[in-house]
């Protein structure tokens with residue numbers, strides 16, 4: 001079905017506090033050279049103790065409102081993509097709705113870990129194109145620092161906090177969404193998890209720390225195989241040629257993963273937008289942060305064709321080919 005949904009504005013926010021590779025050297029047995037070489041990361045932003053995902057989300061939306069002179073009082077759905085909600089209930093989206101003074105809007109959280117934002121776009125496009133909604137805020141926001149174990153060098157060097165938001169409106173004339181693709185391999189769920197109510201998965205007792213636990217090598221191997229296949233599927237579904245893609249915006253998990261995907265998929269690395277160097281892996285927020293960096297730097301322009309691809313915990317993945325309309 002032809003999309004009837006169009007991205008009309010973008011905004012983002014990252015906390016002030018920086019955690020550099022040098023700072024991490026004080027916390028765990030690591031060093032700047034290892035982190036840069038193995039991940040491409042130099043810094044990440046860390047939320048204050050009293051700053052939560054809903055706070056970052058609200059600031060990202062306020063940034064969007066200011067820059068695009070948009071109203072959000074009349075949005076009819078708020079989708080907050082996050083794996084670090086402030087509470088189990090109320091949802092982060094409901095908190096955002098209240099803090100922004102929005103009335104008569106639906107509010108849901110969507111957890112697909114690092115594929116969250118691309119899943120959020122998938123759902124928003126479906127809701128608008130089907131006629132159920134007219135104006136949706138899709139937010140990708142995380143405070144991963146609150147579930148990161150700063151004594152585990154295999155994870156603490158990776159994660160950071162941040163938020164990005166887009167406003168999507170009904171618009172038949174210039175729709176953004178060209179093709180989409182989503183899936184999950186829950187059988188590999190124990191490669192990347194954070195326990196909550198249960199510490200049992202597939203009859204296996206998991207490390208019950210409340211922190212992110214990751215088998216980095218397993219997720220790495222999975223990502224560099226799964227994402228290039230997904231890119232092919234997206235191209236086939238859209239009948240768009242690879243050469244017509246102006247920008248590739250993958251989840252910013254690791255620069256080596258991005259380079260390997262680009263290599264396998266014949267995408268020039270120069271045509272890639274990523275946010276990991278100064279923000280680290282912000283899960284649901286990496287893709288909107290990368291898009292907004294592209295906009296602010298004058299790289300990402302209206303009418304360009306963009307391939308987005310989120311992947312991670314689940315293990316889940318979702319990709320989109322979109323026309324950039326902002």
Ligand code: UT7
Nearest residue numbers: 030031034038114153154157216217219220253254312313
């Ligand atoms: O966003 C959700 C999806 N997540 C991902 O996509 C993450 C995927 N995985 C990765 O990005 C990488 O696997 C990591 C960055 C997590 C790790 O990089 P790697 O090249 O796969 O390293 P490794 O786990 O194979 O470890 C290599 C060595 C090990 O030492 P030995 O066993 O060779 O002696 C580790 O103990 O590096 C050691 N190591 C470290 N050394 C210094 C692991 N972490 C660190 C560290 N500093 N922070």
